[in-house]
Amino acid sequence: MSKRSIWPVVITLTTDFGADSPYVAAMKGVILAINPRTRIIDLSHQIPPQDVQYASFFLRACIPYFSPEVIHIAVVDPGVGTRRALLYVEIDGHRMLAPDNGCWTGLMHKGSKPATVLRLTESRLWRQPVSSTFHGRDILAPVAAYLSLGEDPRNLGVPFEEWARLDIKSPTTKDDLLTGEVIFIDHFGNLITNIPGPEFERICKQPVRITVGDQLVTRRAEAYAESDAGTPVALISSMDILEVAVTNGNAAKKLGAGVGTAVSVQVISHSRPDA
C-alpha cells in the first residue's frame, strides 16, 4: 500500500451535492481541521442526484489521469444510512473512498490487478457522533484526512469481498452491426457512447450507416470543427470511444438524443457515407 508522500497530499471531491450546498463546504471543513496542510481539489459537485451510473462514467473519465498518491472521495450515495458498506479501494494504484455502490468498478479494465477493497470499520477515525444521513462528512472526510496524514490503509477496516459491481452496458456486436447507446452528454451537447473506438474503427473498414435513434449521422471526422456548422459527425473522442457531435452546435438537441438513446453502426454495401 502507499507510502507517505513528502508533499501535502491532494484529496479530490466528487459529489452530487450541488454547488449551492453547504454539505460540500462541511466536508472541506472536516478535512482541513484534521489535516490543515492537505490540498482539496473539486472534481465536480454536479453529478446528477443519486445517479451512480453517471458517477461511474465521470470517475472513469478522469481518475486515470491522476497520480497514485492522490486520495479520491466520491459521494453519490442513495443508500446512506442503510447497511451498505463504505469502502476504501485501491485500483491500479488509485485510492478511493466511496459507498459500496459500484461507482468505482468502471476503473477496472483488462490489465488491472485485483483491487484492494476494505470495508471501513475503524470508527476511532470517524467524526462522532456519526449521523445517519451524512457519512460523507462523518466518515469519508475524516478517513481521507487521516490517510493524507500517512495513516496506513490497513488500519481503516477489514478486507471486503462482496462489493457491488456496476456493469457498464456493453455494446452488442454482430458481424455487420454494432449497437450501443448514449451514456453521457457533455456540456456542449456531444453524445458520448459506450462503443469503444477500436470496435468502431474495425467495423468502419467497410462502408457503414451510423444512426442515433432514428437520425442519420452522415459524416465522420477527426475533430469537431472539421465539417460545416450544423453537421452531425461521428468521431473517436478523447476517451477513445465513439462520440457524436454537431460542428458548432449541440448534438443532443439537434438529434433529439438523451442518455440511453440507441446508437448503431451498420455495414452497408452500396455506398460510403463518410466518403
Next chain:
Amino acid sequence: MSKRSIWPVVITLTTDFGADSPYVAAMKGVILAINPRTRIIDLSHQIPPQDVQYASFFLRACIPYFSPEVIHIAVVDPGVGTRRALLYVEIDGHRMLAPDNGCWTGLMHKGSKPATVLRLTESRLWRQPVSSTFHGRDILAPVAAYLSLGEDPRNLGVPFEEWARLDIKSPTTKDDLLTGEVIFIDHFGNLITNIPGPEFERICKQPVRITVGDQLVTRRAEAYAESDAGTPVALISSMDILEVAVTNGNAAKKLGAGVGTAVSVQVISHSRPDA
C-alpha cells in the same frame, strides 16, 4: 486573538456572485497577489443573489466544521456602497470578514462567548482606489490576505457594537403543537426546517401528526433510504434539525413545498403515524 500559523493559512470564499462571474476570480487574484502561499477554498458562489437569510443558513451549516485559524470571507451584500459597515468577526474561534448584514450571527449559540466585532477602517490594508460597487475585491479580499500573512486583527479597525443581527425564525411550541417552517431546500429536494431535533424528539414521545403545508408526512425514519421509494419521511438531519425527505425522490416537488412552507408536529391521541 489568533496567533500566526506555521501552515499556509486557508481563506474560504462564500459569495452570491455565481460560478460564471469574473468577480470571484478577481478576488482570488487580489488575495494571491498579496499572499502567494495562502490556499483558497471555495465554499459556494451560488448563494441566491442578495439572499442574506440563505447565506446565514449556509454559514451556520458549514463554518462550525472548520478549525479556528481559517479565515472566511462571505460576500452577500445588497448594501454595497452604502454606509453599512464591513466587519471582522471572531465567533467561537472562527474568523470571518463580511458586510454588516447579520449573515454571521446565526453562528452564535447558547454556549458562545461574546463575539469580537471590529469595523474595518484601516484603509492602508485596502486595494486603492476602492470602488463603490465591489468591496469584496477592494476591501475584504486584501484584508483577508494580510490576516493570512499574520496581521494582527486589532490593526484592521475599531471595535463595533451596533452590528446587525439576523434573526432566525424560531419555531413556536404549545403543549401539543410544534410549528416551524422550511428554511432551506437542498439539491436533492430535501426540506430543512427550523425545528431543532431535540424539540422534535421530545414531542414525538407521544403519537404525532406531521404536516408540511397541507401534506401529511406519515413515516419517520433514521435515514433517507429506509422506506419505500416515494414515501415522505421525517428525520433528524445531519445538522440535528427536523428534515423532510422523500425516499429516492424530491420532497420539495412531491409535497409542493418551498422556503417558508409551514411545518407542524401535532400531538394526537388515537394513532401513531410512525408505527
Next chain:
Amino acid sequence: MSKRSIWPVVITLTTDFGADSPYVAAMKGVILAINPRTRIIDLSHQIPPQDVQYASFFLRACIPYFSPEVIHIAVVDPGVGTRRALLYVEIDGHRMLAPDNGCWTGLMHKGSKPATVLRLTESRLWRQPVSSTFHGRDILAPVAAYLSLGEDPRNLGVPFEEWARLDIKSPTTKDDLLTGEVIFIDHFGNLITNIPGPEFERICKQPVRITVGDQLVTRRAEAYAESDAGTPVALISSMDILEVAVTNGNAAKKLGAGVGTAVSVQVISHSRPDA
C-alpha cells in the same frame, strides 16, 4: 521571461467545459501528476460554450488582479483539432496558455509592452498520444505543469506573429452622443457596457439622456443600493466602465436587455435626468 518562484506556482483554469464535466477533472489530474506541488485555482468553467467574446471579457475582468508568476490556462476552443495554433503568451507580465482565438488580446491596453507570443511546438512536453478533440488535457495542461516546475518558456515553441486578435467593439462618440452596447450581464442581471467610465463622465458634464434599448435610465448613482428599489441606475462599475443596474433588482429582466443591446448617452439641453 519569468524566473522560478520559491512558492508552489499557481495555475488557474478558465474553460467552457461546465461544472458537471469530467474534462476539467482530467486536466487537473494531468497537471498534478506532473507537478504535485502546484496549486490549481478554478476561475470559471461556466464560460458559455465556445463563446470566445465572453471569455475575452471574463479574462479582461480578472487576470489583471493576479501577480505575474501565476500561469493561466484558458480553454474556449471551437477550433480544437483544426490547424489553429496553441499559444504561450506573456502580456504585461501575465502568463497565459490558450488556443489562438484572440481570447487574451483584450488584456492589451495603451500602456502595454508588445506581447511575447509563442506557438507551442515542443511535443516532448505534451501528453501522448495527443487526441484531436481535447488539447486542453493533452497539450495545455502538461505545458502549464512543466512551466510551473520552472521550464523556460523559450523551450515551449517558436515565436509566432500572426496571432488572432479579437476586437472589442468600441463605443462611437460624436460631439453630443456616446453609443455603445451591453457586452456582459452578470449574475445579478447588471448590464456591463463597453463604454469606458472616463468617456461617460466627460459627456455627463452636460445634462444627458441615457437609454438601454428603448428604455430610459433616469438615475445616476455611485452604488447599487443608493436609489429606491426597482430604479434603473447608471453607474461606473468596479471595472471602470458604464454599468446599468436596478436597485435590489435585475436590470436585464427589468429593461429587457441582453448582450448586444444598444446603450446611448445623449446630451440634452433642457433638463438633467440625473438631478
